[in-house]
Amino acid sequence: MAKAFATTTGGEFAVYYSYDTVGTGSRRMALAGQNALDAWNMSPKYNAHDLAGRLPLTIGMPIIVVDNVAVELGLCNGSPGTLVNIQYLVNRGKRYAVSVELDVPRYTSPDKHAPHPNRVLVPLTHFPLTYQSTTN
Numbered sequence: 203m204a205k206a207f208a209t210t211t212g213g214e215f216a217v218y219y220s221y222d223t224v225g226t227g228s229r230r231m232a233l234a235g236q237n238a239l240d241a242w243n244m245s246p247k248y249n250a251h252d253l254a255g256r257l258p259l260t261i262g263m264p265i266i267v268v269d270n271v272a273v274e275l276g277l278c279n280g281s282p283g284t285l286v287n288i289q290y291l292v293n294r295g296k297r298y299a300v301s302v303e304l305d306v307p308r309y310t311s312p313d314k315h316a317p318h319p320n321r322v323l324v325p326l327t328h329f330p331l332t333y334q335s336t337t338n
Contacts, residue, residue, distance in 0.1 A: 204258035213260045218290055218299035220255055220326075257299055257326075259288055265304060276308035277322060283307065286321065301325045 208215035223230050232238075267281040283306035290297045303323050311319045 204260045204263055207263045208260040211260070211262060213262055215258065215260050216288075216297055218257045218259055218288070219296045220257070221298050259285060259299070259302070261285055261288065267306065272309075275312065276310055277306060278308070281306050281308045283309075299326045 205215050207213065221232060223232050225231055263285050265283050265285055267277060267283065268279060270279050271277040283304045285302055286305050287303035289300045289302070291300060292298070301323055303321055305318065305321050307320050309320050309322050311322070313319075
């Protein structure tokens with residue numbers, strides 16, 4: 203869908219990779235080499251929250267919230283929205299999404315002075331590195 207949307211709108215299409223880890227605590231380590239490639243090439247699994255794989259994205263593409271994140275604020279399952287920003291880092295030629303900013307009309311920011319009260323920043327993972335931003 204993201205690629206077709208980019209082609210239709212003239213937007214930039216990119217694939218963002220997950221930063222997957224295994225283990226816990228001091229034994230936690232990043233998947234690398236063939237292990238990372240295998241994780242990225244897996245079919246999407248709804249219950250594999252820690253193995254996201256690849257995420258094709260295009261600024262301006264429509265999205266749908268698939269979890270009840272903050273029902274009281276209108277950020278709930280089935281809420282439509284638009285992708286307005288992607289924060290990412292580049293490592294070895296691959297983009298790793300750090301967070302996305304969504305415009306979700308049903309969402310109302312708890313910050314009464316927010317410049318965009320229907321926008322929400324959704325962290326996808328955490329990195330100890332800096333990121334680049336692609337903004338619409």
